[in-house]
Amino acid sequence: MAEQAGPIGVFDSGYGGLTVFKEIIKELPQYDYIYLGDNARVPYGIRSFETVYQYTLECVNHLFNKGCRLIILACNTASAKALRTIQQKNLPEFKDVRRVLGVIRPTTERAGEFTRTRNIGILATNGTVASHSYPIEINKFYPDIHVFQQACPLWVPLVESNEHESDGADYFVKKYLDELMRQSPDIDTLILGCTHYPLLIEKIRKYVSPEIRIVSQADIVAKSLKNYLHRHPEIDALCSKNGTTEFFTTGSVDDFNEKASIFFGKTVTAKHQSLIND
Structure with missing residues (x-):
């Protein structure tokens, strides 16, 4: 039985990842995407390695629960402090195929x-x-x-x-x-x-x-993702392709929608997402 395909998840501690996300959509418009900004707990840059890892893992697990099988950490701090541990420690615990990639x-x-x-x-x-x-x-x-x-x-x-x-x-x-x-x-x-x-x-x-x-980084990461999906057709097959985009924030929806357009280049309409009990 074929595994269920889902959207590509894009995670950032706040708004910055939208600059990368914009280029990813431009390069790969046919895919479905979910963007999650952990604005309630930003900034990540001043936090300890353990805290960044814990916050990032919670958001990654949330995106997995939304059906994402491939997640991009569009955040340098999360990529630096959490990616390797998630790849080595957490992903092997799943029985199905899941991937988390970074921007560094x-x-x-x-x-x-x-x-x-x-x-x-x-x-x-x-x-x-x-x-x-x-x-x-x-x-x-x-x-x-x-x-x-x-x-x-x-x-x-x-x-x-x-x-x-x-x-x-x-x-x-x-x-x-x-x-x-x-x-x-x-x-x-x-x-x-x-x-x-x-x-x-x-x-x-x-x-x-x-x-x-x-x-x-934005253009580099977008082209790298395109190349990655070309080289890994088994992962590409797990990414649904209907051209849809959803935005979620753990913080204020009004603040996110107002500021996100600065990074994304056009109007964004997000939904609030609580990570409790995920």
Whole structure:
């Protein structure tokens, strides 16, 4: 008997994953999707590894319960702090086929394409920087690349409070960029290691040399997912294809709908989702 196909789940701690989700839909419009934002417990970037793992696992299990067989963690912090444990510890407990993928691996697989000097800067949350996921993964593929990291703890609050285009945001954008570039003047590539940061890309460009390449993840992740489904037809067969999209948030629906459109590029209508008793 054929296994039941279901939507692809896309999870983020809040809104940032919508920048990735938008590109996934553009690349693969025929699939069904459920997006879940854990806005009630954001931000993840300042939380411990154990807390991020527990929160992420709860949301992943919720998406499994909604019929998803493939889930994308469209959140760098969740990918850094929870993905491997979920893959190694939790997925083997299921008798059927389920997959959870992240956003860091697809980005680091291509890191060598972007740099000439072999010096890359990572801009990310405290949690992602503390995990050292980017240096570890890049080193697996490109041992010759030097990776420098900079935590940008105020960038997510700037974006989520819709202050990312304000004059006041410039100070904090320049501050973290200066701190990163002081680590190495040879950095020629910046990877935006948080899905919120593309909304700051114009301000970032103001304060770095035009020779520096700025890499956003959304397109990379979308194309990687398309390639993954092509290489794994057994997983593709578990993904339903009716072109539907649903949005859920653990926080305020009104707040989510208002802010989500900034990230997603068009109006979003979400439903509230409690994770209790899942």
